[in-house]
Amino acid sequence: TRPAGYDILFEPLRIGPVVAKNRFFQVPHCNGMGRGYPSSMAAMRGIKAEGGWGVVCTEQCDVHYSGNHPRELRLWDDKDVPYLARATDLIHEHGSLAAIELAHNGFRTGNLESRAIPLAPSLALTRGIQPITARAMDKSDIRAARRWHRTAAINARRAGFDIVYVYAGHDMTLPVHFLSRRYNQRTDEYGGSLENRVRLLRELIEDAKEAVGDTCAVAVRFGVDELIGPNGITSEDEGRDVVEMLAELPDLWDVNISNFDNDGQTARFSAEGYQEQYVKFVKSATTKPVVGVGRFTSPDTMVAMIKGGTLDFIGAARPSIADPFLPRKIEEGRFDDIRECIGCNICVAGDKASVPMRCTQNPTMGEEWRRGWHPEFIPSKDTDDTIFIIGAGPAGLEAARALGQRGYSVLLAERDRELGGRVRRESLLPGLATWGRVRDWRLGQLKRMRNVQLLPGNEITADDVLQAEMSLVAIATGARWRSDGIGRHHSAPIPGLDSIPVFTPDDIMAGRLPSGRVVVFDDDHYYMAGVITELLVAKGCEVTFVTPESLVSAFTQFTTEQRRIQRRIIELCAAVRTSTGLRGTDPGVAHLACAYTGRETEVAADAIVLVTGSVPRDELYHELQAHGATALTEAGIRRVVRVGDCLGPGIIAAAVYSGHLFARTLDTDLTDWTPYRRENVELDWDQPLPQGASHG
Ligand code: FMN
Structure with a gap:
């Protein structure tokens, strides 16, 4: 049993018309399963409920094809109800509340699937690099967007959800695009003053309350600070004003920082509870319950967040992925059993690849349905091995x-x-x-x-x-890191490496360090070359960072760290040479070559660190x-x-x-059949063409 000091985490708490059984709130998180792997998605949410989360939320869910995310959930009309109902059934089986995060992705999406022209408060290029421009919404578009959200809220209730979100976070959705001075240049009642820019968000909350508010709670997810200073929303300025303006309107405030790179910071860049300073004000601005996040894995931190008046609910995405049973373990006082999130964001990388996500700590994540794996239970031995x-x-x-x-x-x-x-x-x-x-x-x-x-x-x-x-x-x-330079860029050993001291990550981790002018050659593209650079600079080396990719630590785009890492490496290094290979070395010099033209340059080097391939x-x-x-x-x-x-x-x-x-x-032969269930799409060939489709 747990010490009484943790009891506060297990108090039931009202959210509008519904009551959560405790203060553990699994906030929205994508998972790479979504609409593409709906059975996997539903089973994973069910496991979270079994693990004791008082509220289990979906990932973001599009309300309409004109704001469609390429892989997350979809609730465009009643055809999408059944697969979501499967998830809510599994969540309810364990007495948890089911929440859904309704979204219209505005100009954050290119609508490659639906081919609809994206929508924005004012004419804007879509985010990312797709050559697509979003059109400025007129009044009828705004009325339509409100209708889509309203219809989706009604369908969400039919699917069994208890909490319906209006999503205004992460720089991601229409209401936050309207809110933003950067994106909203309108001169009508939806532009200009904050009162006008917040209008769409206010209307979406009111519409949802009017449509389903008698039985469902209406929550708002809002990024109170974009961490870009006065150009954006800040928790001292408009972030605070918005919460104060809408304070009592939603039944729950789910607050965090924006955009996702800031909200989902890895452990390399932030400690547990890193959002507190930004969201702390919210509770004093509203009487409604507040949920917040910050990679919470320590029961003591959780209690401090509540007793210290920062939060009412402990929100968690990554900690719930690493340990879906975190609440149950705290409830039973099994603190040593908590499998703590390491904050690496490999979960995000799986989601971005549109496949069931991976977790470093929890190998059963994404395998709940397709392999029948449970994070806590495993079949007893069935051989004499x-x-x-x-x-x-x-x-x-x-x-x-x-x-x-x-x-x-x-x-x-x-x-x-x-x-x-x-x-x-x-x-x-x-x-x-x-x-x-x-x-x-x-x-x-x-x-x-x-x-x-x-x-x-x-x-x-x-x-x-x-x-x-x-x-x-x-x-x-x-495995051991290679010392010959073979990797992605080089399929043969780099010439001349015997003429200069060469180090691999294994050397560095064993305490054998270079000195002086060091070329770090990164053909691995994950974290290793970056953290070695940090170490060497701290030890007084002058580092030139060389990589054949066009970005520093390019894979970390998928773990949302890349911009932070590149900034840090630029600040630390004597030079950063992207799109560049290491053609060879001579005593005291590294010969570099442009990855596109082959044009050669030289850089003085006392040593080379090779972060390339590994061999078992x-x-x-x-x-x-x-x-x-x-x-x-x-x-x-x-x-x-x-x-x-x-x-x-x-x-x-x-x-x-x-x-x-x-x-x-036990490594039984798995080569001749597929060892997991697949989501087979049923052929729906004969469904009638919808109204408005062209025939012949
Ligand atoms: N937040 C959303 O509002 N909607 C999403 O669809 C969403 N997808 C996410 C997917 C992954 C894999 C992760 C890790 C986070 C996602 N988030 C999303 C952000 C989380 O809700 C949360 O705010 C953030 O991860 C910080 O909380 P944590 O430290 O508990 O992980």
Whole structure:
């Protein structure tokens, strides 16, 4: 049972006409499933409800084809009700409230699917780089937008939702485009003064209340600060004014900072509770309940947010992805079981790729329906295997933990004296301390398992494996960074590397550092080259950052960090050379070449750091295979497998997933059938063409 100090988190709380059973509020978050994988989406929301969230919200949901998001939910008319009703049913099964975030994406979308000309308060190029211009809405367009929202609210109620959102956040939707001085140049009653610019938001709230407010709560999601100073909305100025103007109109205020890069900051750039300073004023401006976010994983911080008068509800997106059972664990006082979000945003990257999202901490995310995986429960062991895992990085730790949970007898050996592998090493790099949570949570669970034996400080040989009398062997020995420059840009070793000191991330993490003028060559494009640059500059090196991509750390666009990272690297480095390859080196010099023209330049260099490809550390695997099937069988080994980076070097989330997959399947042969359910679109060939469609 939990100490009484946390009881406040479990008080029921009224939101307009409905009551949430506690203060845990899973705020809107996309997940890459949405309309494309509706069964996966519904099952995932159901698991959140089972995990104890008092309110479970959808991701943003378009109200009309003229503001359509390419992948998130859709509620254009009653045809979209059934799949959303599936989600609300699953949410209600656990006594949670179901919320839906209605949206019209205005000029944030190019409407590539519907081909409708996008809509904006004033003529504007659409956001992003699509060559599409949004047209200025006239009064009939505004009336239509109100009608679409109203109809969607009514359909949302038919789908079973208890809370209907008007979404005015993240610089994303029509009401916030109208609100913005940057986008709204209108001279009618919807432009000019704040009173006029806020009119559409006010009307959408009033319309929703009038349409469904007797039984559904109407919530507003509003970004109170855009962090761009007086050019935008700030929490000292118009952000505050808007809340004060509309204070009692909605039944709930869901407040955060805008745009998404600011709201969803990674742990590299912000600490838990980073939004408090911006949203704190809201509670004093309204008597309605307030929900806010800030990567909340600590029950003490949550209690402080409520007792300190900042929030009424603890909002969470990423923490609910990493641990859908976070509320239940707090409720039961199982604090050590909380699987804390590491703040890496790989969830966002999955969503942006329009596939069921991944989570570094929670390998079952997105697999709830299609593989039937549950984040907390796992089938008990169903074979007599005993399992030897070599390597206690993210894959080995997760495999041992999940196998241990299944009841298998497991040996987990690690060469280093400390467990954790790459997550231990990487968590010591600048800004990556939370990576250590991947290890800490698993170690905490493992230490309670009597059937899992940990063997740190043990370099295991093939002979050791043969003598271990274990029936399944998983090699999880990770990968090493290449020192020859081979990666995406170079398919052959970079010439001249023997003429200059060369370092890889493994060297740096082992404490072997270059000095003087250093070229960091990044052909990996995720976080590693950036954080190494930060470290080297802090140690006094003069760094030239070179990458064949046109952006610094280009992959981090998908984790919403790229702009922050590029800004930081520009500020730290002597020079940043994008769209540039490393053609070769000579003593004291790096020869660079433009990735487009091949035009060469030189830069003085005392050392090179190569952040390119990685190769599996799979020597032990191959040695065991070399003994032959008979020797393995005689040793009682029925299978030797590789998991994690040892099988395919990649991100930490992939390593954790690989370890989990092995624990669930014991690597039974999965090559000849698809091991998960697919969302099959039913052919709807004979449906009548709608009114207004051209025939023939
Ligand atoms: N906010 C929205 O209002 N609508 C969305 O559709 C939405 N999609 C998101 C998708 C992902 C994968 C994540 C991580 C966040 C999303 N957000 C969205 C923002 C979250 O609601 C939340 O404000 C933000 O992640 C900060 O909260 P957290 O620290 O608890 O994650």
